[in-house]
Amino acid sequence: MKATFFTLAAAAGSACAQQSAYGQCGGQGWTGATTCVSGYTCVAQNSYYSQCIPGTASTKATTTVKATSTPVSTKATTTPVTTSTPASTKATTVATKATSSTAPASSGKVSYAGVNIAGFDFGCGTDGTCTVSGAVNPGSNGIGQMDHFVKDDGLNTFRLPVGWQYLVNGNLGGTLDATNFANYDSLMQGCLNSGAAACILDIHNYARWNGAIIGQGGPTNAQFDSLWSQLATKYKNNPKIIFEIMNEPHDVNITEWAATVQSAVTAIRNAGATANKILLPGNDYASASQFISDGSAAALSTVTNLDGSTTNLIFDVHKYLDSDSSGTHASCTTNNVAAFDTLATYLRANKRQAFLTETGGGPTDSSCLTDVCQELDALNANSDVFLGWVGWAAGAFDTSYVLSETPTLSGSTYTDVPLVTQCIAGKFH
């Protein structure tokens, strides 16, 4: 999703009670506590949501400041989402089957479905300013969530976003930081140990490092290749790990971006990771609906393995269902079925596949329960060209986050939000 750039500022003086660990502490429309209990600091994840995360600057409050041209500036969501309504019954009313103009050779079910386990990407803005201190390890709770999603929901895929800066501890072009990588790797091992069929390593930098585009005036392709070569070396023996080159590139020269992607793919394969799937993201925040029209499909189609093949090179797409496709509103206005049917026709004609690695909506909103379920029906109906979907997001997100798919833990029992029960998991069974 389009997390927006933010700055932290000292509170002007608030008498509110302090927010508890991992609770919401800011964002447009937020009227609750803006300071955190001792040992936690309030950090903005985007314009709409700030969260108390472990840290020492406990008296700071956040002030969100738009610095990017996101199309959502007037659409603050002011109503906290009511979460954790037990959803013990499966959806039966929203399963309108999508139709496609060409008959797909589809099994009727995608192969992969799951949830984003966010946290290590916290602090990342759309200009690629991922602060090391902003990263939050979902930790044992994140691992517990994955175990739950596999065991109780039958899901099999998790995407583990992480900021580039975190992995190299702010040292552009440097080696993986031993401590930070070990933290990330513990989550990755948790994913593998959960029994998941796929664990997606996502570099959550919007094609950038601190405001400058990779290969287009910012970091060199070689510096980016260094990151991927090291990660591929670590994970080359486990083909369940999928390498997502980059989260949501935007405002890039797509020709030059495709060259950057090619360079990274070559680095990964040269490191010996020959069997791992690699996800190739296009421009416009990896928009599924703009993938063909903005030239991403044509440019990324030129990317190949060392032998010239495109085996296991999968297009990476995102799509939200709110009024401006930003993934910042609790209500949905489209089911995206037309967009996915169009993309399916293209993929089939060109013998390629795509993976929807971010989608979602308000977790209890009736419009989203309808639209997201219909969207996923469309992917199932075209499962010959769509590998699957990953909902946004659980992990370190509080259950009050507008798109929260974080299950509520009570004792040793996790309870899912209706969107996960009915659509994200419900459509996978």
Ligand SMILES: *[C@@H]1O[C@H](CO)[C@@H](O)[C@H](O)[C@H]1NC(C)=O
């Ligand atoms: C994009 O990059 C290519 C290759 O450097 C260049 O030829 C082209 O003019 C650029 N396109 C734009 C719109 O700047």
